[in-house]
Amino acid sequence: MTVMLDDVRAAAGRIGRHARQTPVLTVEIDGRAVTFKLEQFQVTGSFKFRGALNALLARGAAATPVVATPVVATPVVATPVFAASGGNHGLGVAAAARLRGLPAVVYLPHGTPEAKSSRIAAAGARVVHHGRRYAEAESAARAEAARSDGIYLHAYDDPAVIAGQGTIGLEIAAQAPECDAVVAAVGGGGLAAGLGVALGPAQTLVAVEPDHCDCLHAAFAAGGPTDAPVDSVAASALGASRAGGLPFALLRACHVRLAKVSDQEIIRARDRLWEELRLAVEPAAAVPFAAWLADRVPGRHACLVICGANTAWQPA
Ligand SMILES: Cc1ncc(COP(=O)(O)O)c(C=O)c1O
Numbered sequence: 001m002t003v004m005l006d007d008v009r010a011a012a013g014r015i016g017r018h019a020r021q022t023p024v025l026t027v028e029i030d031g032r033a034v035t036f037k038l039e040q041f042q043v044t045g046s047f048k049f050r051g052a053l054n055a056l057l058a059r060g061a062a063a064t065p066v067v068a069t070p071v072v073a074t075p076v077v078a079t080p081v082f083a084a085s086g087g088n089h090g091l092g093v094a095a096a097a098r099l100r101g102l103p104a105v106v107y108l109p110h111g112t113p114e115a116k117s118s119r120i121a122a123a124g125a126r127v128v129h130h131g132r133r134y135a136e137a138e139s140a141a142r143a144e145a146a147r148s149d150g151i152y153l154h155a156y157d158d159p160a161v162i163a164g165q166g167t168i169g170l171e172i173a174a175q176a177p178e179c180d181a182v183v184a185a186v187g188g189g190g191l192a193a194g195l196g197v198a199l200g201p202a203q204t205l206v207a208v209e210p211d212h213c214d215c216l217h218a219a220f221a222a223g224g225p226t227d228a229p230v231d232s233v234a235a236s237a238l239g240a241s242r243a244g245g246l247p248f249a250l251l252r253a254c255h256v257r258l259a260k261v262s263d264q265e266i267i268r269a270r271d272r273l274w275e276e277l278r279l280a281v282e283p284a285a286a287v288p289f290a291a292w293l294a295d296r297v298p299g300r301h302a303c304l305v306i307c308g309a310n311t312a313w314q315p316a
Pocket residue numbers: 046048086088089155156185186187188189190191192236237238240282284285307308309
């Protein structure tokens with residue numbers, strides 16, 4: 001099982017009618033040019049909608065009318081879709097399932113920000129809080145999916161999800177060909193892996209993790225995915241305790257560069273995005289900018305993926 005450039009191109013064709021092509025913004029900061037891929041403008045407020053929608057469309061999943069017995073009201077068979085999430089994947093799944101006419105059930109760990117859980121419920125999904133970590137929510141979601149003959153949609157270790165996230169890379173290649181590095185935050189590695197498949201050799205991929213929330217670094221150190229601690233201000237988005245097997249294999253094959261940032265650097269970067277550019281984002285989305293500000297990104301001109309903005313906003 002792998003993901004190829006053609007899979008990403010096919011994903012772009014599938015999701016194009018519903019997903020937005022998000023804009024890029026090039027500015028000068030601290031005397032250096034930098035480009036932001038504004039994926040917080042994606043439907044649902046994060047890139048996760050791309051992967052979830054591609055996965056449901058690729059499986060042909062849709063509520064199917066039952067036509068065997070001619071009756072006045074045609075019953076509809078709707079396969080439920082299950083997901084476990086720190087919030088953004090759940091939101092993507094809820095919106096994609098609704099588009100397909102399918103019921104969605106999203107398992108979230110306790111402590112998921114209200115800004116995320118309330119939006120998932122508003123998108124029509126049943127929300128179940130379970131466990132303290134993403135991994136615990138995942139086991140419970142898988143078990144209920146198996147009991148109910150539902151679809152389980154993994155947040156990052158799924159080829160169709162990775163191909164969907166990779167469509168961001170196709171857009172960057174067309175919108176910002178001058179960029180020689182593309183930088184993304186890592187949870188379980190699906191976003192970075194999709195970018196790695198989509199980008200050409202002229203654009204170095206840099207995958208950034210918070211300190212103490214660094215399962216991809218742990219995977220590279222161990223030679224394969226392994227459990228790692230989860231403790232960061234960005235944990236609700238990047239809190240996978242184990243990198244996906246498929247993302248790891250794809251990232252190793254594309255010679256990804258790795259970097260880490262501290263919580264303090266993430267918060268500082270998030271605040272600068274607001275103060276200097278009026279970009280209001282969640283902590284995970286500031287992770288690439290934090291690495292860039294700390295000079296941990298190679299090349300002359302980087303493109304930083306602003307991956308999500310599902311955070312509380314309280315205007316004064
Ligand atoms: C805002 C945001 N950025 C990045 C990621 C990391 O994505 P992945 O798990 O595919 O590495 C997530 C995951 O939920 C996210 O919500």
